[in-house]
Amino acid sequence: MLKRNKFWLSAVLVAGLALPAFAEEPTADTVVATVNGEKITVGHVLAVKASLPEQYQALPDDVLFTGLVEQLIQQVALSQSLKGEVPLRIKLTAENELNAQRAGYVMDQKLRAAITDEAIQAAYDERYANMEPETEYNASHILVETEDEAKAIKKQLDEGADFAELAKEKSTGPSGPNGGSLGWFGKGMMVKPFEDAVVTMKAGEISDPVQTQFGWHVLILNETRMKDAPPLEEVKGELEAEIQQKLVEQIMADATKGAEITRADEETVPASVLSHPELIDN
Template sequence: MSKRLTFLSAAALSLTLMLPAQAEDAPGVDTVLATVDGVEITLGHVIQTRQTLPPQYQQLPADVLFPGILDQLIQQSVLSASVEGEPKSVALAVENQRRSLMANLAIDAILATAVTNEKLQAEYDAAYGNVEAGQEYNAAHILVETEEKAKELVAEARGGADFAELAKAHSTGPSGPNGGSLGWFGAGMMVPPFEAATFALEVGAISEPVQTQFGWHVIKLNETRAIAAPSLDEVRGELEATVQQKAVEAQVLAMTAAANVDRSGAEGIDPAVLDQLSLDAE
């Protein structure tokens, strides 16, 4: 072999030794990070623990979480080993937790295929297909204590006085400093006498004095606009949630009906037993 080939072979070997470990040596969920009296704590245990942390803790850097979670698992292992036997409450909690986790996986599978364009459209049509266009009103008012004062203000407003300035000067309501502006509102948002008077006005008109439990109002209707049902895209999130909920409920009912469920063991049990039994009582 030539000296040149020998040199190249040695260089290749050197580079190989400098490369990162092969994929099969990369850490996996079964990689053992620590043992406590022979009990293994794996990388999978650390990852699963991180996933159960509150969101504010999950956002911490990995170099902070990793040693902290590992220390916690080691300490839990030491503490749990100090307990003789496994209490019934722990065994039952583990069973319930496993049941819950597996049920959540089943629900995730249902949700993954629950929403389709056809189902969204059907839900939209059912919710909004028959909704008639409504009306919204933009109005201002002046609130005073007596009918006499209200009549005076009606005369001034109809005579050409600036309504907003009248409201600022005379209204006792919280909208007074804003010129009496109430913004946009629809049916059911104001007390009935106020609504009835407003809805009867032409745009730009000033009402006669209107009495409510708050006092006497002088109302000016500024503008109206038609309101239609929202578009599908505007309520897509709401519709998706409804479709998903219905899909889960339907699937759960169907699966429960198909299962061999025997509730006979619960017959004759007094519900008060929930408050009377201790799981770990001898």
């Protein structure tokens, strides 16, 4: 919505709250007002509502209706006061907006037809049907700057020191205040020296010092588990978004491929034309 159009939103909230009484069930063509003979219909009101920000659309009907009608009356009256030929900028903007609305409608229809439960299930099967269960690891670490510090910490742990308490006291990593806990992670999520150490450990085992680019680590493997394929409902939104992205690209490619298109060259219409808005200000 253009910034200047926000002016009209005030009418939504300050207008009266009474809904009109219709003699029969209204349709999109039902007239709600006229301005110098120009009709404003239920369809016009619904179209304006659809263009409002979400917070306004969520308002009750009895708050919105009269305000939207008043907004349209004001816009039509002000529009009618324009004398002479419609400015070129308005004509071009209206053409662009019509094309955008039509394109959006076509895209929406094609996506609705293509993104079905069957399509989502097929995408799920393609990704997860042959997925082998993966091991996930739950580990904690104490991060220090030098190998000597790490060796000293390992000695304390071997002598019975509590890992979490020592992590809170000694670790320089962000997980230190949380007892060094790193939560659950799978292969590829940690730097290689760290991962290489974890995957060889048994639950409850404490590692020798491990060096990474972050410093020296002493690790404890808390437990492991097998990660199976997630349920469809858990990843449905993600799969739907991926399908939609691919479809949008394909739909756009098909539309342009089937059209007879010519383009002006840079010499005829240089990119610098964008710096001349006066070309459409008449």
